[in-house]
Amino acid sequence: xxxxxxxxxxxxxxxxxxxxxxxxxxxxxxxxxxxxxxxxxxxxxxxxxxxxxxxxxxxxxxxxxxxxxxxxxxxxxxxxxxxxxxxxxxxxxxxxxxxxxxxxxxxxxxxxxxxxxxxxxxxxxxxxxxxxxxxxxxxxxxxxxxxxx
Numbered sequence: 001x002x003x004x005x006x007x008x009x010x011x012x013x014x015x016x017x018x019x020x021x022x023x024x025x026x027x028x029x030x031x032x033x034x035x036x037x038x039x040x041x042x043x044x045x046x047x048x049x050x051x052x053x054x055x056x057x058x059x060x061x062x063x064x065x066x067x068x069x070x071x072x073x074x075x076x077x078x079x080x081x082x083x084x085x086x087x088x089x090x091x092x093x094x095x096x097x098x099x100x101x102x103x104x105x106x107x108x109x110x111x112x113x114x115x116x117x118x119x120x121x122x123x124x125x126x127x128x129x130x131x132x133x134x135x136x137x138x139x140x141x142x143x144x145x146x147x148x149x
Contacts, residue, residue, distance in 0.1 A: 003078040004125035005085070006033055006117055008068030009045040009143045016148040020088065024077045031070035031119045033127065038137040043149025046130035046137065049117050067142040070123055082126060086114055089128045 010016040013028055035049035047066045073081055085091075091112035117127045 001075070001079065002116065002124060002126055003073045003075050004123065005071050005073065005082070006031060006068050006119065006125040006127040007071060008033075008037060008047055008066050008127075010043075010148050011085070012069050012143070015143075017088065020084065021071055021073075021081070024073050024081050026072045026074055028069050028071040030067070031121065031123065032065040032067055033117050033119050034064070035066045036064050037066045037140050037142060038130070038133060039140045039143075039146060040134060040137050043147055045140070045143045045146075046112070046133075047127070048133065049115065049127065049129055065120060070119060070125055082114070085128075089114070091128050 005011075005021070007021070010018075011021055012018060013022075033047075033049055035047055038046045038048075040046050049066070050064075089112050091114050111132075112128045112130055114126055115129045116124060117129075118124050
């Protein structure tokens with residue numbers, strides 16, 4: 001089972017929701033993933049990763065990267081924590097057959113998916129990817145200095 005998560009916004013160390021992950025983090029280090037980061041204007045960012053074939057058209061230039069942190073989770077709590085993060089992120093995860101449900105945790109249409117990514121250094125991790133880019137979202141280099149909700 002995958003026990004690492006790539007975080008790029010309010011879940012990063014020193015940010016609003018780091019406290020959700022910190023008790024379960026074994027280690028964390030700066031990392032990058034190919035894709036594009038967006039300021040949603042809602043107090044949190046969203047990312048699209050170029051390694052997801054269905055989203056390459058909207059993930060930014062091939063050279064763009066999302067800056068964040070690769071967090072290694074304690075194996076005994078990784079599965080439970082990822083379920084909690086799915087709820088926080090309003091995301092859906094694929095089932096054992098790689099199929100995604102049509103509704104999110106709250107019953108509405110999901111806005112994010114938990115996907116497996118690979119960092120530019122080759123590490124595999126879970127990450128949260130936006131299913132669509134909002135019309136008023138702004139492409140940014142990294143999530144620093146923004147107001148967080």
